[in-house]
Amino acid sequence: xxxxxxxxxxxxxxxxxxxxxxxxxxxxxxxxxxxxxxxxxxxxxxxxxxxxxxxxxxxxxxxxxxxxxxxxxxxxxxxxxxxxxxxxxxxxxxxxxxxxxxxxxxxxxxxxxxxxxxxxxxxxxxxxxxxxxxxxxxxxxxxxxxxxxxxxxxxxxxxxxxxxxxxxxxxxxxxxxxxxxxxxxxxxxxxxxxxxxxxxxxxxxxxxxxxxxxxxxxxxxxxxxx
Amino acid sequence: xxxxxxxxxxxxxxxxxxxxxxxxxxxxxxxxxxxxxxxxxxxxxxxxxxxxxxxxxxxxxxxxxxxxxxxxxxxxxxxxxxxxxxxxxxxxxxxxxxxxxxxxxxxxxxxxxxxxxxxxxxxxxxxxxxxxxxxxxxxxxxxxxxxxxxxxxxxxxxxxxxxxxxxxxxxxxxxxxxxxxxxxxxxxxxxxxxxxxxxxxxxxxxxxxxxxxxxxxxxxxxxxxxxxxxxxxxxxxxxxxx
Numbered sequence: 182x183x184x185x186x187x188x189x190x191x192x193x194x195x196x197x198x199x200x201x202x203x204x205x206x207x208x209x210x211x212x213x214x215x216x217x218x219x220x221x222x223x224x225x226x227x228x229x230x231x232x233x234x235x236x237x238x239x240x241x242x243x244x245x246x247x248x249x250x251x252x253x254x255x256x257x258x259x260x261x262x263x264x265x266x267x268x269x270x271x272x273x274x275x276x277x278x279x280x281x282x283x284x285x286x287x288x289x290x291x292x293x294x295x296x297x298x299x300x301x302x303x304x305x306x307x308x309x310x311x312x313x314x315x316x317x318x319x320x321x322x323x324x325x326x327x328x329x330x331x332x333x334x335x336x337x338x339x340x341x342x343x344x345x346x347x348x349x350x351x352x353x354x355x356x357x358x359x360x361x362x363x364x365x366x367x368x369x370x371x372x373x374x375x376x377x378x379x380x381x382x383x384x385x386x387x388x389x390x391x392x393x394x395x396x397x398x399x400x401x402x403x404x405x406x407x
Numbered sequence: 408x409x410x411x412x413x414x415x416x417x418x419x420x421x422x423x424x425x426x427x428x429x430x431x432x433x434x435x436x437x438x439x440x441x442x443x444x445x446x447x448x449x450x451x452x453x454x455x456x457x458x459x460x461x462x463x464x465x466x467x468x469x470x471x472x473x474x475x476x477x478x479x480x481x482x483x484x485x486x487x488x489x490x491x492x493x494x495x496x497x498x499x500x501x502x503x504x505x506x507x508x509x510x511x512x513x514x515x516x517x518x519x520x521x522x523x524x525x526x527x528x529x530x531x532x533x534x535x536x537x538x539x540x541x542x543x544x545x546x547x548x549x550x551x552x553x554x555x556x557x558x559x560x561x562x563x564x565x566x567x568x569x570x571x572x573x574x575x576x577x578x579x580x581x582x583x584x585x586x587x588x589x590x591x592x593x594x595x596x597x598x599x600x601x602x603x604x605x606x607x608x609x610x611x612x613x614x615x616x617x618x619x620x621x622x623x624x625x626x627x628x629x630x631x632x633x634x635x636x637x638x639x640x641x642x643x644x645x646x647x648x649x
Binding site for chain 1: 444445462463464465474518522523524525553554555556557558559560561562596597598599635638639642643645646
Protein backbone atom coordinates (compact mmCIF):
# COMPACT_ATOMS: atom_id res chain seq x y z
CA UNK A 182 0.00 0.00 0.00
CA UNK A 183 1.49 3.38 -0.93
CA UNK A 184 2.42 5.46 2.08
CA UNK A 185 0.72 8.66 1.03
CA UNK A 186 -1.74 10.73 2.93
CA UNK A 187 -5.39 9.88 2.50
CA UNK A 188 -7.67 12.70 1.55
CA UNK A 189 -11.28 13.28 2.47
CA UNK A 190 -13.47 14.59 -0.30
CA UNK A 191 -16.96 16.08 -0.12
CA UNK A 192 -19.67 16.19 -2.78
CA UNK A 193 -18.95 18.56 -5.68
CA UNK A 194 -15.24 18.67 -4.91
CA UNK A 195 -13.10 18.97 -8.04
CA UNK A 196 -10.97 15.85 -8.56
CA UNK A 197 -9.43 16.02 -12.01
CA UNK A 198 -9.71 16.48 -15.72
CA UNK A 199 -11.76 13.93 -17.65
CA UNK A 200 -9.27 14.01 -20.52
CA UNK A 201 -6.38 12.95 -18.31
CA UNK A 202 -8.03 10.68 -15.74
CA UNK A 203 -10.96 8.31 -15.82
CA UNK A 204 -13.93 8.81 -13.56
CA UNK A 205 -14.40 5.77 -11.34
CA UNK A 206 -16.90 4.93 -8.65
CA UNK A 207 -18.34 7.73 -6.55
CA UNK A 208 -17.61 10.41 -9.13
CA UNK A 209 -19.37 12.15 -11.98
CA UNK A 210 -18.31 14.18 -15.00
CA UNK A 211 -19.61 17.61 -15.87
CA UNK A 212 -18.17 19.77 -18.62
CA UNK A 213 -15.10 17.57 -18.95
CA UNK A 214 -14.26 17.75 -15.27
CA UNK A 215 -14.47 15.04 -12.65
CA UNK A 216 -16.18 15.80 -9.36
CA UNK A 217 -16.90 13.75 -6.26
CA UNK A 218 -20.51 12.81 -5.81
CA UNK A 219 -20.30 11.84 -2.16
CA UNK A 220 -18.46 12.13 1.11
CA UNK A 221 -15.57 9.71 1.06
CA UNK A 222 -11.89 8.97 0.72
CA UNK A 223 -10.09 9.72 -2.50
CA UNK A 224 -8.33 6.76 -4.09
CA UNK A 225 -6.47 6.75 -7.36
CA UNK A 226 -5.97 3.36 -8.96
CA UNK A 227 -4.12 3.25 -12.30
CA UNK A 228 -5.83 6.11 -14.14
CA UNK A 229 -9.17 5.80 -12.36
CA UNK A 230 -10.24 8.28 -9.73
CA UNK A 231 -12.53 6.64 -7.18
CA UNK A 232 -14.27 7.92 -4.08
CA UNK A 233 -14.67 5.26 -1.40
CA UNK A 234 -17.71 6.22 0.67
CA UNK A 235 -17.27 6.93 4.37
CA UNK A 236 -20.92 6.51 5.20
CA UNK A 237 -24.10 5.40 3.55
CA UNK A 238 -26.35 2.46 2.90
CA UNK A 239 -25.06 -0.86 1.60
CA UNK A 240 -25.16 -0.93 -2.17
CA UNK A 241 -25.91 -4.56 -3.09
CA UNK A 242 -23.72 -6.26 -5.67
CA UNK A 243 -24.39 -9.71 -7.08
CA UNK A 244 -22.45 -12.58 -5.45
CA UNK A 245 -21.94 -10.65 -2.20
CA UNK A 246 -22.36 -12.58 1.01
CA UNK A 247 -24.64 -10.77 3.43
CA UNK A 248 -26.45 -11.27 6.71
CA UNK A 249 -30.17 -10.65 6.46
CA UNK A 250 -32.97 -10.36 8.96
CA UNK A 251 -36.32 -11.75 7.86
CA UNK A 252 -39.03 -9.10 7.81
CA UNK A 253 -42.00 -11.03 6.54
CA UNK A 254 -42.97 -14.53 5.43
CA UNK A 255 -45.13 -14.53 2.30
CA UNK A 256 -46.88 -17.53 0.72
CA UNK A 257 -43.95 -18.59 -1.43
CA UNK A 258 -41.14 -16.26 -0.41
CA UNK A 259 -39.70 -14.14 2.35
CA UNK A 260 -38.82 -10.47 2.51
CA UNK A 261 -35.42 -9.97 4.06
CA UNK A 262 -33.77 -6.79 5.30
CA UNK A 263 -30.15 -6.74 4.14
CA UNK A 264 -29.51 -3.10 5.06
CA UNK A 265 -29.93 -2.02 1.43
CA UNK A 266 -32.42 0.68 0.44
CA UNK A 267 -34.84 -2.08 -0.48
CA UNK A 268 -35.94 -5.38 1.11
CA UNK A 269 -34.60 -8.48 -0.64
CA UNK A 270 -36.75 -11.32 -1.87
CA UNK A 271 -35.88 -14.88 -0.87
CA UNK A 272 -37.90 -17.33 -2.92
CA UNK A 273 -38.68 -20.87 -1.69
CA UNK A 274 -36.74 -22.27 -4.65
CA UNK A 275 -33.66 -20.57 -3.27
CA UNK A 276 -33.63 -22.34 0.10
CA UNK A 277 -32.23 -25.82 0.82
CA UNK A 278 -35.51 -27.03 2.36
CA UNK A 279 -38.57 -28.47 0.68
CA UNK A 280 -41.20 -25.87 1.55
CA UNK A 281 -44.89 -26.49 0.86
CA UNK A 282 -46.91 -23.55 -0.47
CA UNK A 283 -47.96 -21.40 2.48
CA UNK A 284 -45.68 -23.17 4.92
CA UNK A 285 -42.90 -20.59 4.77
CA UNK A 286 -43.41 -19.57 8.40
CA UNK A 287 -42.33 -23.01 9.59
CA UNK A 288 -38.84 -22.42 8.28
CA UNK A 289 -38.14 -18.71 8.60
CA UNK A 290 -40.13 -16.14 10.45
CA UNK A 291 -40.02 -12.45 11.28
CA UNK A 292 -36.85 -11.67 13.20
CA UNK A 293 -34.81 -14.70 12.12
CA UNK A 294 -31.32 -14.06 10.82
CA UNK A 295 -29.82 -15.76 7.80
CA UNK A 296 -26.54 -15.81 5.99
CA UNK A 297 -27.30 -15.33 2.33
CA UNK A 298 -25.84 -14.51 -1.02
CA UNK A 299 -27.08 -11.76 -3.30
CA UNK A 300 -28.42 -13.61 -6.31
CA UNK A 301 -29.62 -10.84 -8.53
CA UNK A 302 -29.87 -7.06 -8.69
CA UNK A 303 -31.92 -5.82 -11.62
CA UNK A 304 -32.14 -2.37 -13.22
CA UNK A 305 -34.92 -1.19 -10.97
CA UNK A 306 -32.85 -2.44 -8.00
CA UNK A 307 -35.14 -5.34 -7.20
CA UNK A 308 -33.08 -7.66 -5.05
CA UNK A 309 -33.06 -11.43 -4.85
CA UNK A 310 -30.99 -13.44 -2.42
CA UNK A 311 -30.33 -17.14 -2.11
CA UNK A 312 -29.39 -19.69 0.52
CA UNK A 313 -28.23 -22.22 -2.07
CA UNK A 314 -24.51 -21.89 -1.69
CA UNK A 315 -21.79 -23.19 0.54
CA UNK A 316 -22.11 -22.46 4.24
CA UNK A 317 -25.31 -20.49 4.01
CA UNK A 318 -27.91 -21.22 6.63
CA UNK A 319 -30.21 -19.83 9.25
CA UNK A 320 -28.30 -18.32 12.16
CA UNK A 321 -28.86 -19.93 15.56
CA UNK A 322 -27.11 -18.34 18.53
CA UNK A 323 -24.18 -15.97 18.58
CA UNK A 324 -24.17 -12.20 18.19
CA UNK A 325 -24.78 -9.91 15.27
CA UNK A 326 -23.10 -6.53 15.31
CA UNK A 327 -23.19 -3.73 12.81
CA UNK A 328 -20.37 -1.73 11.24
CA UNK A 329 -20.36 0.76 8.39
CA UNK A 330 -20.45 -1.23 5.13
CA UNK A 331 -17.50 0.82 3.88
CA UNK A 332 -15.34 -0.57 6.71
CA UNK A 333 -16.01 -4.21 5.85
CA UNK A 334 -12.97 -4.55 3.54
CA UNK A 335 -10.72 -3.49 6.43
CA UNK A 336 -12.25 -6.05 8.78
CA UNK A 337 -11.70 -8.82 6.24
CA UNK A 338 -8.25 -7.53 5.35
CA UNK A 339 -6.27 -8.22 2.23
CA UNK A 340 -7.08 -11.78 1.13
CA UNK A 341 -8.80 -12.32 4.47
CA UNK A 342 -5.68 -11.63 6.52
CA UNK A 343 -7.43 -9.62 9.23
CA UNK A 344 -10.37 -11.95 9.67
CA UNK A 345 -8.20 -15.06 9.88
CA UNK A 346 -6.14 -13.23 12.49
CA UNK A 347 -9.24 -12.61 14.56
CA UNK A 348 -10.36 -16.21 14.22
CA UNK A 349 -6.94 -17.53 15.11
CA UNK A 350 -6.44 -15.58 18.30
CA UNK A 351 -9.97 -15.52 19.69
CA UNK A 352 -11.23 -18.97 18.66
CA UNK A 353 -14.56 -17.54 17.63
CA UNK A 354 -16.59 -18.31 14.55
CA UNK A 355 -17.04 -15.13 12.57
CA UNK A 356 -18.99 -14.38 9.42
CA UNK A 357 -18.66 -10.93 7.91
CA UNK A 358 -21.48 -9.86 5.62
CA UNK A 359 -20.65 -7.31 2.93
CA UNK A 360 -23.64 -5.32 4.14
CA UNK A 361 -21.90 -4.46 7.41
CA UNK A 362 -23.48 -7.08 9.64
CA UNK A 363 -21.07 -9.39 11.42
CA UNK A 364 -22.01 -12.63 13.12
CA UNK A 365 -19.80 -13.86 15.97
CA UNK A 366 -20.12 -17.06 17.95
CA UNK A 367 -17.86 -18.54 20.59
CA UNK A 368 -17.29 -18.32 24.35
CA UNK A 369 -18.13 -15.08 26.14
CA UNK A 370 -14.57 -13.97 26.60
CA UNK A 371 -13.77 -14.60 22.96
CA UNK A 372 -16.79 -12.65 21.79
CA UNK A 373 -15.85 -9.74 24.01
CA UNK A 374 -12.38 -9.70 22.50
CA UNK A 375 -13.67 -9.84 18.94
CA UNK A 376 -16.04 -6.97 19.67
CA UNK A 377 -13.23 -4.91 21.11
CA UNK A 378 -10.96 -5.74 18.19
CA UNK A 379 -13.60 -4.88 15.60
CA UNK A 380 -14.32 -1.53 17.23
CA UNK A 381 -10.59 -0.87 17.20
CA UNK A 382 -10.38 -1.73 13.51
CA UNK A 383 -13.34 0.53 12.84
CA UNK A 384 -11.74 3.44 14.64
CA UNK A 385 -8.40 3.01 12.95
CA UNK A 386 -9.73 1.81 9.61
CA UNK A 387 -7.91 4.47 7.67
CA UNK A 388 -4.46 4.11 9.19
CA UNK A 389 -1.62 2.15 7.65
CA UNK A 390 -0.13 -1.13 8.87
CA UNK A 391 -3.25 -1.99 10.81
CA UNK A 392 -3.02 -5.77 10.37
CA UNK A 393 0.41 -5.88 12.01
CA UNK A 394 -0.72 -3.75 14.91
CA UNK A 395 -3.81 -5.87 15.41
CA UNK A 396 -1.66 -8.98 15.48
CA UNK A 397 0.51 -7.69 18.32
CA UNK A 398 -2.61 -6.49 20.09
CA UNK A 399 -4.35 -9.86 19.82
CA UNK A 400 -1.22 -11.87 20.62
CA UNK A 401 -0.78 -10.02 23.89
CA UNK A 402 -3.62 -11.70 25.76
CA UNK A 403 -4.29 -14.72 23.59
CA UNK A 404 -4.49 -17.90 25.64
CA UNK A 405 -4.33 -20.98 23.48
CA UNK A 406 -3.70 -20.44 19.84
CA UNK A 407 -4.72 -23.17 17.44
CA UNK B 408 -43.81 51.04 4.49
CA UNK B 409 -42.90 53.75 6.95
CA UNK B 410 -42.06 52.43 10.37
CA UNK B 411 -41.45 53.89 13.80
CA UNK B 412 -38.26 51.90 14.23
CA UNK B 413 -35.19 53.11 12.42
CA UNK B 414 -33.75 50.03 10.76
CA UNK B 415 -30.57 51.72 9.59
CA UNK B 416 -28.88 54.36 11.75
CA UNK B 417 -27.00 57.41 10.56
CA UNK B 418 -23.70 55.54 10.38
CA UNK B 419 -25.24 53.03 7.98
CA UNK B 420 -25.28 50.34 10.69
CA UNK B 421 -28.28 48.07 11.09
CA UNK B 422 -30.26 47.34 14.26
CA UNK B 423 -27.91 44.58 15.40
CA UNK B 424 -24.85 46.58 14.41
CA UNK B 425 -24.21 44.82 11.11
CA UNK B 426 -23.07 46.46 7.91
CA UNK B 427 -25.48 46.20 4.93
CA UNK B 428 -23.58 43.30 3.38
CA UNK B 429 -22.82 41.41 6.56
CA UNK B 430 -24.23 38.01 7.53
CA UNK B 431 -25.41 37.04 10.96
CA UNK B 432 -23.20 34.70 12.97
CA UNK B 433 -23.37 31.12 11.67
CA UNK B 434 -22.38 27.92 13.44
CA UNK B 435 -22.68 24.54 11.71
CA UNK B 436 -22.08 21.11 13.19
CA UNK B 437 -22.43 17.89 11.19
CA UNK B 438 -23.37 14.43 12.45
CA UNK B 439 -25.05 15.25 15.74
CA UNK B 440 -27.72 12.51 15.78
CA UNK B 441 -26.89 8.82 16.12
CA UNK B 442 -30.11 7.27 14.91
CA UNK B 443 -30.30 9.29 11.70
CA UNK B 444 -28.23 8.37 8.65
CA UNK B 445 -27.03 11.97 8.49
CA UNK B 446 -27.69 15.08 10.53
CA UNK B 447 -26.72 18.68 11.11
CA UNK B 448 -27.23 21.29 13.78
CA UNK B 449 -27.09 24.87 12.63
CA UNK B 450 -27.26 28.21 14.36
CA UNK B 451 -27.77 31.23 12.16
CA UNK B 452 -28.20 34.39 14.19
CA UNK B 453 -31.16 33.60 16.43
CA UNK B 454 -32.21 30.57 14.37
CA UNK B 455 -31.54 27.14 15.79
CA UNK B 456 -32.19 24.31 13.38
CA UNK B 457 -31.78 20.56 13.46
CA UNK B 458 -31.85 18.59 10.20
CA UNK B 459 -31.90 14.80 9.95
CA UNK B 460 -31.70 12.62 6.85
CA UNK B 461 -33.04 9.07 6.64
CA UNK B 462 -32.56 6.76 3.71
CA UNK B 463 -32.44 6.05 0.86
CA UNK B 464 -35.12 3.55 1.79
CA UNK B 465 -38.13 2.05 0.10
CA UNK B 466 -40.87 4.64 -0.41
CA UNK B 467 -44.05 3.85 1.45
CA UNK B 468 -46.94 4.00 0.51
CA UNK B 469 -46.12 2.27 -2.72
CA UNK B 470 -47.98 4.69 -5.01
CA UNK B 471 -45.57 7.48 -4.10
CA UNK B 472 -42.67 5.51 -5.60
CA UNK B 473 -41.11 6.53 -8.86
CA UNK B 474 -39.88 3.46 -10.75
CA UNK B 475 -37.02 5.43 -12.28
CA UNK B 476 -35.68 7.59 -9.49
CA UNK B 477 -35.80 8.35 -5.79
CA UNK B 478 -38.08 10.97 -4.32
CA UNK B 479 -36.78 13.53 -1.89
CA UNK B 480 -39.21 14.18 0.88
CA UNK B 481 -38.34 17.20 3.00
CA UNK B 482 -40.45 18.07 6.00
CA UNK B 483 -40.06 21.52 7.48
CA UNK B 484 -41.53 21.87 10.93
CA UNK B 485 -41.47 24.65 13.48
CA UNK B 486 -41.44 23.68 17.13
CA UNK B 487 -44.29 25.10 19.20
CA UNK B 488 -41.74 27.01 21.29
CA UNK B 489 -39.74 28.36 18.34
CA UNK B 490 -41.59 31.70 18.17
CA UNK B 491 -42.69 34.26 20.71
CA UNK B 492 -46.36 33.31 20.73
CA UNK B 493 -46.79 29.57 20.84
CA UNK B 494 -47.09 28.14 17.35
CA UNK B 495 -49.91 25.68 16.97
CA UNK B 496 -48.13 22.38 16.29
CA UNK B 497 -48.51 20.49 13.05
CA UNK B 498 -48.22 21.34 9.39
CA UNK B 499 -49.90 24.54 8.26
CA UNK B 500 -50.07 26.34 4.95
CA UNK B 501 -46.73 28.07 5.44
CA UNK B 502 -44.75 25.00 6.50
CA UNK B 503 -46.25 22.87 3.77
CA UNK B 504 -45.17 25.39 1.19
CA UNK B 505 -41.65 25.51 2.59
CA UNK B 506 -41.48 21.71 2.71
CA UNK B 507 -42.47 21.60 -0.93
CA UNK B 508 -40.00 24.19 -2.21
CA UNK B 509 -37.16 22.66 -0.18
CA UNK B 510 -38.01 19.15 -1.45
CA UNK B 511 -37.88 20.40 -5.00
CA UNK B 512 -34.61 22.26 -4.46
CA UNK B 513 -32.97 19.16 -2.97
CA UNK B 514 -34.35 16.86 -5.66
CA UNK B 515 -32.44 18.89 -8.22
CA UNK B 516 -29.03 18.12 -6.73
CA UNK B 517 -29.41 14.60 -5.34
CA UNK B 518 -28.52 11.88 -7.87
CA UNK B 519 -31.97 10.37 -7.60
CA UNK B 520 -31.55 7.99 -10.58
CA UNK B 521 -29.27 5.86 -8.39
CA UNK B 522 -32.10 4.77 -6.15
CA UNK B 523 -35.23 3.90 -8.11
CA UNK B 524 -38.37 3.36 -5.99
CA UNK B 525 -36.69 4.83 -2.92
CA UNK B 526 -37.27 7.87 -0.78
CA UNK B 527 -34.82 10.14 0.96
CA UNK B 528 -36.46 11.74 3.96
CA UNK B 529 -35.16 15.05 5.23
CA UNK B 530 -36.57 16.36 8.49
CA UNK B 531 -35.93 19.99 9.24
CA UNK B 532 -36.87 20.98 12.74
CA UNK B 533 -36.85 24.68 13.62
CA UNK B 534 -36.15 24.90 17.34
CA UNK B 535 -35.74 28.64 17.50
CA UNK B 536 -36.81 31.07 14.81
CA UNK B 537 -35.59 34.54 13.94
CA UNK B 538 -36.25 35.26 10.24
CA UNK B 539 -34.75 33.33 7.38
CA UNK B 540 -35.58 29.85 8.65
CA UNK B 541 -36.16 28.43 5.19
CA UNK B 542 -32.65 29.44 4.12
CA UNK B 543 -31.16 28.13 7.34
CA UNK B 544 -33.22 24.94 7.04
CA UNK B 545 -32.09 24.27 3.50
CA UNK B 546 -28.48 24.98 4.41
CA UNK B 547 -28.71 22.52 7.31
CA UNK B 548 -30.39 19.94 5.05
CA UNK B 549 -27.49 20.22 2.61
CA UNK B 550 -24.94 19.40 5.30
CA UNK B 551 -27.10 16.55 6.64
CA UNK B 552 -27.40 15.03 3.16
CA UNK B 553 -23.64 15.10 2.69
CA UNK B 554 -23.21 13.63 6.16
CA UNK B 555 -25.59 10.78 5.24
CA UNK B 556 -23.30 9.85 2.35
CA UNK B 557 -25.97 10.46 -0.25
CA UNK B 558 -24.60 10.91 -3.77
CA UNK B 559 -25.26 14.40 -5.04
CA UNK B 560 -24.00 16.91 -7.54
CA UNK B 561 -23.44 19.70 -5.07
CA UNK B 562 -24.08 20.78 -1.51
CA UNK B 563 -27.06 23.13 -1.69
CA UNK B 564 -26.87 26.39 0.19
CA UNK B 565 -29.31 29.23 0.76
CA UNK B 566 -29.18 32.83 1.85
CA UNK B 567 -31.56 35.77 1.73
CA UNK B 568 -31.17 39.42 0.85
CA UNK B 569 -33.76 42.16 0.95
CA UNK B 570 -34.58 45.82 1.03
CA UNK B 571 -35.04 47.88 4.15
CA UNK B 572 -35.65 51.60 4.17
CA UNK B 573 -34.80 51.75 0.49
CA UNK B 574 -31.45 50.09 0.90
CA UNK B 575 -30.42 46.60 -0.28
CA UNK B 576 -29.08 44.49 2.61
CA UNK B 577 -27.94 40.91 3.12
CA UNK B 578 -29.57 38.36 5.43
CA UNK B 579 -32.52 40.10 7.06
CA UNK B 580 -33.02 39.88 10.81
CA UNK B 581 -36.37 39.62 12.57
CA UNK B 582 -37.33 43.31 12.69
CA UNK B 583 -35.92 43.91 9.23
CA UNK B 584 -38.05 41.08 7.87
CA UNK B 585 -41.21 42.33 9.59
CA UNK B 586 -40.78 46.04 8.87
CA UNK B 587 -38.68 45.99 5.70
CA UNK B 588 -39.79 46.42 2.11
CA UNK B 589 -38.74 43.14 0.51
CA UNK B 590 -37.19 39.76 1.26
CA UNK B 591 -35.59 37.50 -1.34
CA UNK B 592 -34.51 34.02 -0.24
CA UNK B 593 -32.26 32.26 -2.75
CA UNK B 594 -30.81 28.76 -2.80
CA UNK B 595 -28.05 27.82 -5.20
CA UNK B 596 -25.76 24.98 -6.14
CA UNK B 597 -22.52 26.83 -5.42
CA UNK B 598 -20.31 24.96 -7.90
CA UNK B 599 -22.10 26.13 -11.04
CA UNK B 600 -24.31 28.82 -9.53
CA UNK B 601 -27.54 27.12 -10.56
CA UNK B 602 -30.55 28.55 -8.73
CA UNK B 603 -32.52 25.92 -6.82
CA UNK B 604 -34.98 28.13 -5.00
CA UNK B 605 -36.06 31.72 -5.48
CA UNK B 606 -38.90 33.37 -3.67
CA UNK B 607 -39.78 36.99 -3.08
CA UNK B 608 -41.89 38.81 -0.57
CA UNK B 609 -42.55 42.54 -1.05
CA UNK B 610 -41.69 44.83 -3.91
CA UNK B 611 -38.46 45.47 -5.79
CA UNK B 612 -37.80 47.24 -9.06
CA UNK B 613 -36.06 45.21 -11.74
CA UNK B 614 -32.77 46.99 -11.06
CA UNK B 615 -33.10 46.45 -7.31
CA UNK B 616 -34.00 42.82 -7.88
CA UNK B 617 -30.78 42.19 -9.82
CA UNK B 618 -28.68 43.82 -7.12
CA UNK B 619 -30.50 41.91 -4.36
CA UNK B 620 -30.08 38.60 -6.17
CA UNK B 621 -26.36 39.20 -6.65
CA UNK B 622 -25.97 40.05 -3.00
CA UNK B 623 -27.87 36.93 -1.90
CA UNK B 624 -25.77 34.73 -4.17
CA UNK B 625 -22.60 36.24 -2.72
CA UNK B 626 -23.97 35.42 0.71
CA UNK B 627 -24.63 31.84 -0.41
CA UNK B 628 -20.99 31.38 -1.35
CA UNK B 629 -19.84 32.56 2.07
CA UNK B 630 -22.23 30.15 3.81
CA UNK B 631 -21.16 27.36 1.45
CA UNK B 632 -17.58 27.66 2.67
CA UNK B 633 -18.81 27.33 6.26
CA UNK B 634 -20.80 24.22 5.31
CA UNK B 635 -17.79 22.55 3.72
CA UNK B 636 -15.63 23.44 6.69
CA UNK B 637 -18.16 21.87 9.06
CA UNK B 638 -18.22 18.58 7.13
CA UNK B 639 -14.44 18.50 6.83
CA UNK B 640 -14.03 19.21 10.54
CA UNK B 641 -16.27 16.29 11.46
CA UNK B 642 -14.49 13.77 9.23
CA UNK B 643 -10.91 15.00 9.28
CA UNK B 644 -10.55 13.37 12.70
CA UNK B 645 -10.97 9.86 11.24
CA UNK B 646 -7.71 10.37 9.38
CA UNK B 647 -5.75 11.44 12.39
CA UNK B 648 -5.72 8.15 14.29
CA UNK B 649 -2.32 6.57 14.67
